[in-house]
Amino acid sequence: MLPPSRNKRMKELSRLINTPLSCTCGRVHEVPVRSLSLHADMDAVAEACLTYIQGRNLLVVSDLTTYELQARELIGRLEQKGFKAGSCLYTEAKVLPDERSLGQLLMSSAGKPDGMIAVGSGTITDLTRMAAARQGIPFLSVPTAPSMDGYASGVSSLLAGGRKTTYPGVTATAILGSLELIAAAPLKLLQAGFGDIIGKKISVCDWLLGHTLNGEYLCPYILGLVEQAADSVIARAEGIRSREPEAVQGLMEALLLSGMAIAMAGDSRPASGSEHLLAHYLEGAFLREDREPLSHGLAVAVGTVCAGMFYHTVLNSAEWVDKEQITAVREALGARQPVPWQIRSWLADIGLSASPADYGISRELLREALLVSHFTRPRYTIFSFAAKLGILEQAAERVLDKLYPL
Template structure:
């Protein structure tokens, strides 16, 4: 990806101003944080025992040597794995408040999310020293959190400065990079969803955000064996790709650049507490891997259809009323997801005239659109093989599910969010059930 695109993005991004990704950058981290975040302010380092050992102690020594004011660091136990609960964020927030310090998160998902939320609630910037290529949340806004027993994403700004040393990432436990690899692989079907939403006039592509995420994704996924072997050079694409995903979300002001229906599978399983009893719990990226494979297989079947030959009048005549859709949501979703599904789906529901307007460019522009989508997505078996080599899950059983459970998640994923994806397009074209059946038919990735 061009440095120009990154510079342009950093200029446009509301919060993140400095990103340093490279081999050995940990040795410069103290200076980078002093120059771009701390100035003369005191600093609170937040880590757990493992991330402290991996990078925190080194940063601490550099800051101390440079004369920075350090408050006593907050180091959580390495085991059991720290949980993203709001109480921890409050604890960090009160420490920041009491000391007047700016926070630096040393770690990956949870530590970063907690420090992000704590800093956001005080309306102050923070920095992140990444320790694993495990997910794309480093530069993202918002923090997924458990509060009063519920999982929610709490709004808060992205970090001002992110430092990501490839040697540190390569030395982290190997399932972490496998998880980040799964999260990054989702950008492929997510990009296809965006192409379709753009074609239907629902959600235009943001060119810079697109370039940031899609510009390097295939290359970043091209060395699964080297990643699994912990070869630092192979981490450059992955770490950069993960950081660029968050930056793209900042630039676009939406999560659209980084996620499509692939992520809704993961969110729904998360709400079902899938793998929550494990230590560490089943990662976001591992759930996303299976969601991504499900969507990639779905795209493969979708692209085999001659959509250009579909009779638009017949499709519009068969389009269900909102009452029919609402009844289907009530029988598909459960508990609080019924209301969420109704509200989210209502946002993307259109009447017959709206449907005609949305599908006309997709049907009329089919051969060209089909080509564009074919260039975007990978064959499902190829992606399955790549995920496996990276150490990520490739079958529902790998994350404690059955193919039937994944199949039953498809309609829930369609109703879960207002975002327009290939699941909606297929339903509107009258192809949804047929395509889902085809994904699980003999000869497929999970038969």
């Protein structure tokens, strides 16, 4: 039996997936996920394949860890139910979401399967989503760790030519995980999920900035959902770190909610701002330099620290407070943008450092990310605003001086 507060959140999630919402923002929001459970065994996943996939030819995508955890058993269950279940098994220790891995996935079945099942977390889900979208087939997600918010979203974040790029994809028809296994994921994956979620405290500020200064569409309802998701997780950081089941469930639900917000808005705007621009830039740089990959969620945690300091510097430095539009921005944000000490204390609660140097990020690389990442994607953020005011470089140097004291 689930604790009452979490039951309420699951009900809210279930309501979002099954009812198109005519919103006060003027749009109808719909999440194309048909079924959602965090208490599903492999029989339930095989049943869902019978319900949601037309045809008998399936492909199960996993890595060595998730194959042993769930995919092997799932393949057996599917065959018992009369499916022909092929396997795309990544055997490398760290699977990259790149062209090579996508090619391997597409070459794993003789022809076009009727549907796919992604058994894994970020990389496996993003690769499967992309392959399913390009082949015009449905996919089901079996999440194995609360490490990122992409399970319910409709976009894939993949490496193309060594750069992290967001591609439109399809939303999973069903998301069927086992909370028991999800809560047993390595601590670094729980910390990564926490990092991805605290980034929303920045992304909603960037969305408001884009709305106020750049005339962009904004839905207050979706913005509120994302904010709530972030606040509920931040309040339970220590519980997540010590794997209290209710806290880990709350993290997973918040990640699902954030992904749904992306699906409802039609793109990643509500959940991805300047902190994600920095994160994607840093992740790509590590790979280009042939270094051990920087996990997405930890990169977002660092991005959140830096973007939070950047906001604080731009909006509070004495010589800039009179600049045109700074007052409008401060009014639009209200008390929303997190102050740097808060972000540091959230990270301390989950057991993460707030110093980029501790992640192997040099001052030079971070300077490049602060100055260049906003060119990588047409998205209005605090960096666009600073560039327009002509203070991007000065603000970046101030943030760097604080992050890398002599």
